Amino acid sequence: MKRRTFLAASAAAVTAAAINPSLALAAEDNPLLATWTGPHGGVPPFDKVKVEHFKPAIMKGIELNRADIAAIAANPAPANFDNTLRAMQASGDPLTRAASMFNIYTSTLSSDDMQKVEQEVTPVFAAFGDEITQNEALFARVKAVYDTRGTAGLTDEQKRLAWRTYNNFARQGAALNGADKKRLAEINQRLATLYTTFSQNELADEEDYTILLEEGDLAGLPDSLKAAAAATAEDKGQKGKWMLTNTRSSVEPYLTYASKRDMRQKAWKMWISRGDNGNAHDNNKIITEILGLRAEKAKLLGFKTHAHWITAGQMSGTPDAAMDLMLRVWKPAVARVHEEVADMQKIADAEGGGLKIEPWDYRYYAEKVRKARYDLDQNEVKPYLQLDKMREAMHWAAGQIYGFKFAEIHDVPVCHPDVRVWEVTKGGKRVGLWYFDPYARAGKQSGAWMNEYRTQENFRGFVTPIVSNNCNFVKGKPGEAVLISWDDASTMFHEFGHALHGLNSNAHYPQLAGTNVARDFVEFPSQLNEHWLPTKEVLSRFAVHYQTGKPIPEALVKKIKNSETFNQGFITVEYLASALVDMKAHLAGATPIDPKEFEKATLAEIGMPAEIVMRHRMPHFGHIFSGDGYSAGYYDYIWADTLTADAAEAFAEAPGGFYDKPTAKRLHDSIMSVGDTIDAGEAFRRFRGRDVNVDALMRDRGFPVA
Structure with missing residues (x-):
């Protein structure tokens, strides 16, 4: 989010x-x-x-x-x-x-x-x-x-x-005294301007840079990706061509399947260079100024660094606690990356190309390893993952866990024709509204997120929440099913978890309602919601072939489950590198930072594998530089994932598994409905009966448990 x-x-x-x-x-x-x-x-x-x-x-x-x-x-x-x-x-x-x-x-x-x-x-x-x-x-x-x-x-x-x-x-x-208040106000106003400029620069580079593909550049791509690239080109006035846009949903699938290595490198370079092209939209100087102003602000407020100011109000409490968790996971994750690279290099060597695995090769050869080791080709899975069916799956699972019913309505205005709206009810009473905005378009931020149009409250009459989920899928031709990847489906369930957090809210005061919780707790409900996607109950009902309507074969589901911890080295290192750079940049205090040099030096210091880049390089790290939302707090995801893994084991251990009614009720009563009316640590203890156990996270990722 x-x-x-x-x-x-x-x-x-x-x-x-x-x-x-x-x-x-x-x-x-x-x-x-x-x-x-x-x-x-x-x-x-x-x-x-x-x-x-x-x-x-x-x-x-x-x-x-x-x-x-x-x-x-x-x-x-x-x-x-x-x-x-x-x-x-x-x-x-x-x-x-x-x-x-x-x-x-x-x-x-x-x-x-x-x-x-x-x-x-x-x-x-x-x-x-x-x-x-x-x-x-x-x-x-x-x-x-x-x-x-x-x-x-x-x-x-x-x-x-x-x-x-x-x-x-x-x-x-x-x-603060008068002079310090005046300076603080000046800093906050300047930061607000810089945040907006950073965000608009990132969006500009996403919209201004594209790659026009020739037919030969499509080698290796499944038909669905070819069709999406053709539709994108036509939308941009290049009918008969194929086009990659500078968005994750366009570039990452290309890096996974395209067999032309030079084109993979070109696409990768375009994607990782957002905000770092030396043009009018370059974000490097903005980052330096933001970090300097944040350091000055923290000092005014009585904190050693911005990182200390941020974590003091979170579950972690201190930067040291956040760093300790990240570094505890970092070492086994890097070790796993070296194993993954060795497996990929064997395949590359067998092909006789004489290449060394580079960052633009990782996804491509990881997919080859997946197919060889688990006999699992993601192209086999994708025809069973229709966007509309996955939306139905989310609604159905929410009905099983929280008793919600979703009914599409057409009597409300929307901001764009692509947006659809559902009324959410429970026991015949309106719970709220859910807006769904699934497709990429000009002027829309990349990625996926949840937004809250109206927060629930109950101190002057019950006000129901209005929430939305926003994605950036490439829109298909009219009447054609939009097929998505397994990762995309997981992301949908993740962001929908935020929406469910808002919809389940039952607080009196809006300041304490819904997702208005500690930052390193807010990702917990969303990450937990991802666990309903791979359940048999969901896949047997909603993972159906877009042409035949037949459910996904059990043998294919078994392959998916067998490969659950596959590529966890890459996934963990890619994310943690960004989180560690974020924290270290904000622990630097008043020391001026050149983003390019700092990023390079920090990654070398922590032993970043050469075959991977950060999930978000500093010049396009919108989570931390387009606002304070995740500044010195990108670690939130691993913190919340620790809670998630432990909570998921509670369901796995229950008689009814992930659909166990008593466990679901405890989740609702202890976590999903209470917002910030109680301390986050206490909320988790009420659900789990104890403090969180980090071992669950290591088991979930397939890493050794100390």
């Missing part, structure tokens, strides 16, 4: 109408600010929104929210939970709605005009966030509620909200 969020009135107050009716009336004139109306509890008004609405909506939304905050801060009554924290949760609704739509458009419909708006308003968002945090009267009231939380008769969830609100203010410099 990519987290690239903007201030959406995390502070709150009494309604704008109660403060200034004229402001509230003005808000209703702009569709971005207006209350969401229509069926299903109200829906985003995509049919009314235009790019020119965004800047005035955000400025007006900030004006309204500013009035909300002023009313809370100036309240003459002694601070208590209701007139301060509850009021803060209830404030800023117009801005929250505008910010939600802003996030949708900047990530999926980022036209030139929208990018200009983004450049203009992101510093404004940052400035307003600092304005709230640095409001001394407001912070005094928050602190008063926090200090008396144990004696004020609050519920456990209210105490948790008091702790989290106070902690958020303190961590963002609410207690």
Whole structure:
């Protein structure tokens, strides 16, 4: 899940109408600010929104929210939970709605005009966030509620909200002196601009660089990939040709199957060079400035480095704890890579080409090893993995585990014709809405992610969540099934796990609801959801051949299961290299960093195998440089995967396996529904009955257990 969020009135107050009716009336004139109306509890008004609405909506939304905050801060009554924290949760609704739509458009419909708006308003968002945090009267009231939380008769969830609100203010410099607050605000505004520029540069290189293929360049590709490349070329005005776009969903399959080595190298080079082409969209200088500003900010806030500031608010607690886990896994992963490379080199040598395995060869020869060792060709699997059937599989599994039913609806507007919408119910009652945006297009970020249009709440009437999943599959011809890889199917289940986390939420206050949990806990529900894909119950029902309709043969399923730990060296090292570079870059403090030299030196220091590159090289590492979402926190995935492997063993050990009802209920009650109303470590203990055991992760990846 990519987290690239903007201030959406995390502070709150009494309604704008109660403060200034004229402001509230003005808000209703702009569709971005207006209350969401229509069926299903109200829906985003995509049919009314235009790019020119965004800047005035955000400025007006900030004006309204500013009035909300002023009313809370100036309240003459002694601070208590209701007139301060509850009021803060209830404030800023117009801005929250505008910010939600802003996030949708900047990530999926980022036209030139929208990018200009983004450049203009992101510093404004940052400035307003600092304005709230640095409001001394407001912070005094928050602190008063926090200090008396144990004696004020609050519920456990209210105490948790008091702790989290106070902690958020303190961590963002609410207690700094005037000069330091001023400098912090300057840093935050500059960072907001740099984050936007970095993201737009990455998107530009993804859209501006393509490779036009000749027929001979298609050697080795399955028919489905050839058809996708032809459709892409036609869309780009090159009918009769074939084209690779600079996206993971286009390049990685080509690297896996294309037999022309020089073309694999060309595609690989294009993909790993995003943001690093020495052109107007080069991100290297931006990275240096971001890291420097983050280091300065951490010092202002009283932390040794940005990494210390980030981890202090997470399950890990310290950079050392995160590094310890990563390095514990790194050594056996690298050892496995050397074994994998040796296996691939044997095949390459037998072919007589005289080549040494290079990064653009890894996927290609790994696939040959897979076929030789397990008699498993991914091209055998792909015809059974239709995009629509995998979507149905996700819905069915969610029904078995959480009791959800999904019914497609057509009475709500969408932001693009490709987007489809389902109403989610449980026991006949609406749980929320799920939007699905599966295809790549110009102006859409690459990759896959979950987005939350509306967060669940229950302190002023039950508000149902609206969530979305977004992918970048290459759209086929009308009426043709879109076939996806096993990895793509796993990614779909992963991102859908985030959506289920949001849909299952049952908290009172939005700040504690859904996926608003510790960063190194948020990937746990999503990674756990991947485990339902390979179950017999899912594959026998939904992995059906796109032409014959016959279910995937049990012999093929057995081959898939036998190869579960195959290539785990590559998968783990590719990811961990990025996570380690991320952490080390943010542990460097004020030391100026040249991204190219730092990346090279760090990889050499940790013993990076020459046959692999980082999953995200620094110049296109959007997770950590297009916002603070995963900065000094890309380790979150391995941290969460440790929880995931242990939790998956709980299901595997249960009488009903992954469909065991008591275990599923415990997952719902302890993890999926509670958001951040309880500590993440306590939530896991309630589910598992103990603290996490790292050995499960090693077993899951096929590594030796110490």
